[in-house]
Amino acid sequence: MQANTPNDETRVFRHLPMSRREMEWRCWDQLDVILVTGDAFIDHSGFEIAILGRVLETMGLRIGYIAQPDWQSKNDIQQLGKPRLFFAVSAGKNDSMVANYSPTKRPRKIDFFSPGRLPGLRPDSACKVYAELIHDTFPDVPIVLTGIEASGRKLAHFDFWDDALRPGLLAECPADLLLIGPGERAMTQVAQVLARNGSVFDCRNIRGLVYKITKDKMNEAEKLLPPEYIELPGYGELKLSKQTFVDFQRLVAANSDYHCGSRPLVQRYDDCVLVQTPPQRPLSTGELDRIHALPYSRTPHPRYREAGPIPSFETVKFSLTTHRGCFGDCTFCNQRQYEGRYISQRSKESIIKEAMLISGFRYFRGWISNVGGPVANMYGMGCQLDIDAKGQCTRRSCLEPDRCPNLKVDHSDYLDLLQAVRSVDGVERCYLSSHLRIDLLEADPVGEKFLEEVMRHFLSGHLKLPLEHVSEEVNRRLRKYHNGTIERFIEKFNHLKGKFELGDLSITPYFISAHPGSRLESAIEIAQFLKQHGLDQCQIQDFVPMPGTDSACMYYTGIDPSSEEPVYRPLAYRERKLQRSLFQFYKPQNERYVFEALKEANRLDLVGSECQCLLKSEPQWSPFE
Numbered sequence: 043m044q045a046n047t048p049n050d051e052t053r054v055f056r057h058l059p060m061s062r063r064e065m066e067w068r069c070w071d072q073l074d075v076i077l078v079t080g081d082a083f084i085d086h087s088g089f090e091i092a093i094l095g096r097v098l099e100t101m102g103l104r105i106g107y108i109a110q111p112d113w114q115s116k117n118d119i120q121q122l123g124k125p126r127l128f129f130a131v132s133a134g135k136n137d138s139m140v141a142n143y144s145p146t147k148r149p150r151k152i153d154f155f156s157p158g159r160l161p162g163l164r165p166d167s168a169c170k171v172y173a174e175l176i177h178d179t180f181p182d183v184p185i186v187l188t189g190i191e192a193s194g195r196k197l198a199h200f201d202f203w204d205d206a207l208r209p210g211l212l213a214e215c216p217a218d219l220l221l222i223g224p225g226e227r228a229m230t231q232v233a234q235v236l237a238r239n240g241s242v243f244d245c246r247n248i249r250g251l252v253y254k255i256t257k258d259k260m261n262e263a264e265k266l267l268p269p270e271y272i273e274l275p276g277y278g279e280l281k282l283s284k285q286t287f288v289d290f291q292r293l294v295a296a297n298s299d300y301h302c303g304s305r306p307l308v309q310r311y312d313d314c315v316l317v318q319t320p321p322q323r324p325l326s327t328g329e330l331d332r333i334h335a336l337p338y339s340r341t342p343h344p345r346y347r348e349a350g351p352i353p354s355f356e357t358v359k360f361s362l363t364t365h366r367g368c369f370g371d372c373t374f375c376n377q378r379q380y381e382g383r384y385i386s387q388r389s390k391e392s393i394i395k396e397a398m399l400i401s402g403f404r405y406f407r408g409w410i411s412n413v414g415g416p417v418a419n420m421y422g423m424g425c426q427l428d429i430d431a432k433g434q435c436t437r438r439s440c441l442e443p444d445r446c447p448n449l450k451v452d453h454s455d456y457l458d459l460l461q462a463v464r465s466v467d468g469v470e471r472c473y474l475s476s477h478l479r480i481d482l483l484e485a486d487p488v489g490e491k492f493l494e495e496v497m498r499h500f501l502s503g504h505l506k507l508p509l510e511h512v513s514e515e516v517n518r519r520l521r522k523y524h525n526g527t528i529e530r531f532i533e534k535f536n537h538l539k540g541k542f543e544l545g546d547l548s549i550t551p552y553f554i555s556a557h558p559g560s561r562l563e564s565a566i567e568i569a570q571f572l573k574q575h576g577l578d579q580c581q582i583q584d585f586v587p588m589p590g591t592d593s594a595c596m597y598y599t600g601i602d603p604s605s606e607e608p609v610y611r612p613l614a615y616r617e618r619k620l621q622r623s624l625f626q627f628y629k630p631q632n633e634r635y636v637f638e639a640l641k642e643a644n645r646l647d648l649v650g651s652e653c654q655c656l657l658k659s660e661p662q663w664s665p666f667e
Contacts, residue, residue, distance in 0.1 A: 056339035057085050058095050059106045062121060074103040075233065076125045078172050079189075080141070080164035081134035081155040081354070082346060083109035085339040088358035090189060090224050091132050096336040097226050098233060103127070109343070110156065110163040113171050116179045124183060127236045129176050130229065131217065132189030133168035135354065137376075137588065139203045142166055145584035146615070147203060157342070158350025166203075169195075170215040177216035184242050185217040186232060192220050193380050194589035196252045197294060197309050197316060198277050200287075200598040202587045207287070207598070209277050210309060210316045212254040218242040220252040223380055224366070226333060227322050250322035255315040263315055271306040271317070272297065278312075284599035291595040291603045299383060300324060301432035324367065324384040331392040334363065340400075360400055361412040361475070362393055362463065364421045364456075369449070370479065371439030371521050372510075373592035374554065374585065377416050383439075385424045387415075390459050394466065401468030413463050414476030419483065419492070422455030438604075441481065442521045451485045453492035460500060474500040477508045477552075480531040481523055494538055497547060505535070506581070508552040511564065512571045519559035519593075519602060519609060532575055550579055553625055556618040557585045558596035558609045562643040565624040569636075569656050570648075572627070582625045584618060627656045634661040 059065050060083060065073070075098055079091045086092055095105045106125075111118030134141060134155055141164060144150055152159040165171040169192050173185050195211040212220050219242060221228045228250040235244050243266060246253050255263050272293065280287050297304040300321045307318040325333075340359075342352055365387035368378040393413070400406055415421065425432060425440065426448050440449045464472040474496055483489035497505070510522045517524050532549065539547055553568060572580060587594035596602055596609045612618055620642070623635035637660055640648055649657045 056341075057083075057343050058099070059122070060109065060343055060345060062123070065106065065122065068104075070104050072104070072124070072126055073106040073122055074098075074126045074237075075128060075130060076106050076108060076122055077130045077132070078108045078111065078119070078176070079132045079134055080110060080138055080168040080172070082157050082352050083107045083343045084352065084355045085341065085343070086355065086358060087334050087336070087338055087340075088361065088363060089135060091134075092338060093224070093226060093333055093336075094130065094188065094229055096338060097230060097333065100336065101230060101233060103233060103237075107343075111172070111175070113165045113175055116175065119172075119175050119179050124180050127233060128184040128186050128218075129180070130186045130188055131169055131172045131176070131192075132187075133172075133191035134164065134189065137191040137194060138164055138168035139166060139201075140586065140588075143203060145586045152353075154353040157346040157352050159353060160350075169211060169217070173215040173217040184219070184236065186229070187211060187217045187220040188225050188229065190376060190380050193222050194376050194591075196220055196222060196318060196590070197274070197307070198280050198287075198290070199589040200587060200594045201589060202594070202597070207277075207281050208589075209311060210252065212252055212316055213277070213311045213314050218254065219245060222250050222252065222318070222321065223382060225250065225322075226325070227329075246317065246319070249319050252316055252318045255317065257313045260315075267308060267315075267317060268306040268319065271308045274307050274309040276310045284601065288595060288599050288601045288603045288606070291592065294590075295438065295592070295603075298379065301384075301429065302435060303433060321382070324382055325386040327387060327389050330366070330386050330388050334388060334392060334396060340403075357411070360406065360410050362396055362400075362410060363415060364388055364393060364413060364418075364459065365415040368416050368420065369424065369440040370417065371442050373519065373521050373596070374510075374557065374588065376588040376591055379590055381416060385420055387421055390455075390462065393459060394462055397463045397466045397469060401466055406468065408468065408470030410463060410469055410472045412475035413460055413472060414474060416476070417479050418474055418476035419453055419456055419478045421459065422452060423450050423482070426450045439521065441479075445481070445485055451482055453483070453486050453488050457488070457492050457495060460495070464499065472500060473502050475506070477506055480507065481527050484527060484530060490534065490538075493534065494542070497535070497538055497544055498542055501547060503546055504548045504550045504579075506550050506552060507531075510552070510554050511557065511560065511568065513560070513564040513567045516557060516559045516564050519596065520554070520557060521604075548579070549577060550581060551577060552581045552583070554583050554585050555622045555625055556612045558593060558600075558602075558611050560585075560612060560621060561610060562617070562620060562624070562639050563645075565621040565639065566643060566645055566648070566656075569624045569627045570654070572625075573654065573656060578628050580625060582622055584622060624656075633657060637661050 077095055098105050106122045150161055153161045156163045169187050197210040201208045231248045232245050255266050275286050275290050300323050304320040309316045365385050366381045367385045369383055440446045510520050511517050587597040592603050602609050620639040623632040624639050626632055627636045648655050
């Protein structure tokens with residue numbers, strides 16, 4: 043964008059404004075929409091808040107950003123003035139509590155979404171805090187919440203950090219609307235309504251959002267409720283009965299699918315009513331292509347130039363997003379509930395065009411860091427049924443408990459895409475950093491050919507595999523791999539590794555420790571698995587129940603919402619520590635914890651000099667004495 047300053051100096055603007063001075067350069071006296079985010083502002087299509095700003099800009103609106111404002115005063119939130127339409131608030135790329143705290147609830151020492159990795163630039167419960175700050179400063183301006191934190195907390199939910207049931211986000215803060223998912227279409231529709239001098243209640247027919255009926259509107263609440271809505275258990279009822287919370291979780295999940303006749307949901311509180319409208323239609327290929335073709339600068343805002351690098355940007359700096367959505371149904375993952383069940387993918391031409399754009403940057407060194415999406419090898423796959431038939435489908439997942447016969451499983455399109463990106467002039471290497479679903483590789487006749495190409499040309503020395511667990515019982519709770527899928531994949535990987543003499547290539551498995559259903563015996567299974575296959579490096583994530591997920595429901599209630607079966611929960615810090623130590627039994631600092639775990643599980647037969655043993659001898663002292 044170009045603008046002429048009063049002295050006829052021409053300025054070229056690559057970023058949307060973050061200061062009053064940048065507004066003056068554009069000769070703007072007021073913005074239409076101000077986006078507030080808990081992350082540093084990076085104008086890149088890998089960040090949802092940047093996408094929303096560019097999409098709103100295509101409507102001819104004047105957009106500005108306030109990134110990581112000081113929530114202790116009103117100075118930062120006032121710096122761009124009062125917007126004409128509304129504020130849009132996001133906690134950032136992650137839930138603010140995940141970004142601020144470790145799984146043991148200790149404050150993090152670094153923040154990957156802040157300049158210089160500085161922690162403490164984002165408040166806890168950022169959406170709520172920012173909304174309260176904006177309302178105190180501009181009480182008559184509508185506030186729209188968006189992002190992954192808002193989506194997970196749209197209705198009543200269990201909060202791991204408070205260890206308590208919390209009300210829906212709109213019931214706790216003065217925001218007016220909450221967008222579910224990435225929300226590009228819903229955001230533009232809200233902007234259109236408010237630009238025509240409509241009110242917040244005029245947005246209640248827009249799909250994919252939650253709106254609030256406040257106490258002063260209670261006498262006309264029935265007029266503001268949508269037709270044929272489903273009444274959810276109230277917040278007071280949920281606090282009294284965990285079984286009621288399980289039923290509530292199933293109701294919400296059953297009405298989160300665009301094609302399956304989802305109905306509006308209503309949840310009542312003492313001083314307000316929250317209404318969730320049916321979900322938005324997934325984006326088409328053309329829409330996603332247009333979103334990624336918008337004029338992003340693909341860099342952080344210049345104000346961070348002296349503040350140090352932003353690690354999250356370095357990760358996606360030279361990456362290509364191919365699609366969004368996931369047709370799996372992993373219980374612990376909030377990304378699937380955020381992006382949806384259906385795959386929305388970009389065209390091959392759009393992705394190649396972006397690769398050519400990247401290869402032309404003067405600071406590009408020839409390596410594209412990733413070509414993929416949430417699950418890389420779901421590109422080109424999806425349900426083969428037509429729209430009417432999809433509406434009759436009653437499955438929550440295309441992969442669990444077994445693979446749906448209507449699911450198209452074919453890696454050919456994705457393999458062609460990877461090879462085409464690798465052939466772009468200026469691209470020397472192209473890596474695959476997004477994880478793969480190994481059960482899809484097994485189900486596809488060309489899966490072995492695809493794996494062969496990936497191993498030979500698209501890995502940087504190791505293949506990251508999110509196996510999550512190897513215990514059949516735990517995987518049943520995770521809704522992940524079962525029936526020997528992992529063993530067969532490792533056998534195939536080792537076969538191809540030997541066939542093509544890829545001696546330096548290795549597998550780096552990723553596991554979740556202390557998930558509901560996991561006992562010490564389950565963790566010992568993982569230790570034996572690692573020992574058997576010689577995997578002496580793995581990544582561990584202590585389980586954190588993300589708001590709105592089925593795993594959070596299991597953690598809170600002790601009941602699996604899909605089967606109504608009771609589930610064991612490792613809640614004590616001691617057991618969680620022992621399970622994590624077993625996952626990394628080969629580290630000397632974990633020996634004492636591993637011995638305690640083996641002793642408690644009555645598995646001291648795994649201490650000794652035999653090849654299957656995890657420890658050679660008993661450590662000299664116990665950490666728990």
